[in-house]
Amino acid sequence: MQTVQVVCRKATADDVENLFQLIQSYAEQGVMLPRSREALHRSIDTFYVAELEGKIVGCGSLTRLGEELVEIRSLGILESYKSLGIGSMLVDSLIKEAQEQKIAKIMALTYAVPFFERNGFQVVNKEIFPEKVWTDCVHCPKRHACDEIAVLKNI
Template sequence: MSIVCRKALLEDVDALFELIQGYAANGIMLPRSREALTRQIDTFLVAQDGDRLIGCGSLFRLGSDLVEIRSLGIVDGYKGQGIGSRLVDALMEEAKLQGIPKVMALTYESAFFQKNGFHIVEKEIFPEKVWTDCVHCPKQHKCDEIAVVRLIEVAPSTEQMSFAQI
C-alpha cells in the first residue's frame, strides 16, 4: 500500500463530497455542498491510494491563533491503518506553517485524537466555534461531540519579532 497525503485539488471535489456525505448521513459529520468544497478546496488535504481518494481532512481558521480540524474521514476498508493519524500529522504541520498555535476538533472519536496528542477540554472555551458553526447546527442545544485541543510550538514570524530577537 502506497498511501500519499497531499493538498486537495479541484478534481477531488466529487470524491470529497461522497466521502463526507457518507459520514453526514450517519450524523457523524456536518455535510458540505460541492460548492462549499470547491470554495474551500485549499483548506483540504487528502489521502490517496493509487488513483483512489481514501481520506480527507481540512483546517478551518477560527481566529488568529486557532484552527479546527474538520471533515476528517477515511473510506471503509482503510480505517485502522494509520491513515487518519497521517492526515492529522499533515494538518498539524500545515497549522505550524501558518503560525497557528492551537488546533481543536469536535469529535465522537476522542480516543483517536488523544492518541494523536490532543487533550479533552470543555467546548465552551471555543466561542469562535460556537458562533461560527454551532449556531447553525441541529444539535446545538444537545451537542454530544467532545472537544479536543492540541497546542503546537510555532516559530514567531519576523514581523512579530523585535529587533533584539533578530
C-alpha cells in the same frame, strides 16, 4: 513484493466529487456535517486528501477560527481503509499546515476521542472556543444538544 504508499496532499478541484461522497457517507450516519459540492469548491484550499494508488481514501480540512486557533473538520476515512494509520497521517499533515501558518492551537469536535488522544490531543470544555460557537455552532442542527467532545492540541 511491492509496498503501497499512502500520499497525503492538498486537495484540488478535481477531488471535489470524491470529497463530497466521502463526507456524505459520514453525514448520513449523523457523525459529520454535510458539505455541498459548491461549499467544497469554495473551501478546497483547506482540504487535504489521503491517496492510495490513485484513489482518495481519506480527507480532512483545517479551518481558521481565530488568530491562534484552527479546527480540524471533515476528517474521514473510507470504511475499508480504517485502522491503517491513514487518519493519523492526515492529522499530521494538518498539524504541519497549522505550524506553517504559525498557529498555536488546533482543535476538533469529535466522537472519536481515543483517536485524537493517540494523536496528542486532550479533551477540553468546548465552551472555551467562542470562535467556534459563534461561527458554526449557531447554525448546527445539534446546537442545543451537542454531543460531540472538544479536543485540543497546543502546537
